[in-house]
Amino acid sequence: xxxxxxxxxxxxxxxxxxxxxxxxxxxxxxxxxxxxxxxxxxxxxxxxxxxxxxxxxxxxxxxxxxxxxxxxxxxxxxxxxxxxxxxxxxxxxxxxxxxxxxxxxxxxxxxxxxxxxxxxxxxxxxxxxxxxxxxxxxxxxxxxxxxxxxxxxxxxxxxxxxxxxxxxxxxxxxxxxxxxxxxxxxxxxxxxxxxxxxxxxxxxxxxxxxxxxx
Ligand SMILES: [Ca+2]
Ligand SMILES: [Ca+2]
Numbered sequence: 691x692x693x694x695x696x697x698x699x700x701x702x703x704x705x706x707x708x709x710x711x712x713x714x715x716x717x718x719x720x721x722x723x724x725x726x727x728x729x730x731x732x733x734x735x736x737x738x739x740x741x742x743x744x745x746x747x748x749x750x751x752x753x754x755x756x757x758x759x760x761x762x763x764x765x766x767x768x769x770x771x772x773x774x775x776x777x778x779x780x781x782x783x784x785x786x787x788x789x790x791x792x793x794x795x796x797x798x799x800x801x802x803x804x805x806x807x808x809x810x811x812x813x814x815x816x817x818x819x820x821x822x823x824x825x826x827x828x829x830x831x832x833x834x835x836x837x838x839x840x841x842x843x844x845x846x847x848x849x850x851x852x853x854x855x856x857x858x859x860x861x862x863x864x865x866x867x868x869x870x871x872x873x874x875x876x877x878x879x880x881x882x883x884x885x886x887x888x889x890x891x892x893x894x895x896x897x898x899x900x901x902x903x904x
Pocket of ligand 1: 778
């Protein structure tokens with residue numbers, strides 16, 4: 691259940707970000723509105739329980755009008771970190787990098803180094819998927835893995851106005867709430883990985899980093 695706790699922690703961070711700077715969907719000025727700007731991270735099992743789906747959403751608060759003009763930054767790598775032995779240090783990574791209309795995926799494989807700097811995995815054959823431009827998703831599947839990259843409706847639901855009201859003394863949230871993100875898009879990178887490719891550990895912790903080419 692450690693994974694659940696980690697995901698909850700991410701949700702809390704997002705909420706805290708909201709309060710301070712309007713949204714975690716808008717990070718520091720250097721990354722706001724770019725592929726470096728992570729909005730949310732999701733990880734869950736497929737219904738059969740034999741694979742893990744990892745989702746990194748970036749570049750939040752895109753309007754439908756702006757979405758067709760938005761693309762992934764080719765100088766930014768999105769790295770999924772996967773810790774399989776509970777020490778909060780990545781044992782495996784999956785790296786996603788766009789080039790000429792395709793998103794390339796490297797891994798899962800052990801990274802050359804851990805921490806804040808990353809280099810592309812070597813000795814692995816990357817998978818790729820055509821980057822989706824419209825609402826109809828292009829999904830590529832190879833070797834039991836599935837891949838997607840492109841714009842999606844932002845799945846993060848948050849009743850921000852009522853959140854502010856609760857902070858001001860309101861008794862609680864309404865049912866149903868009002869999704870402040872309704873009608874906005876994110877750029878989404880999704881990879882589904884068989885558990886058999888993630889080692890034999892008893893837990894999986896995962897987080898996402900974005901890395902700008904130096
Ligand atoms: Ca580890
Ligand atoms: Ca890393």
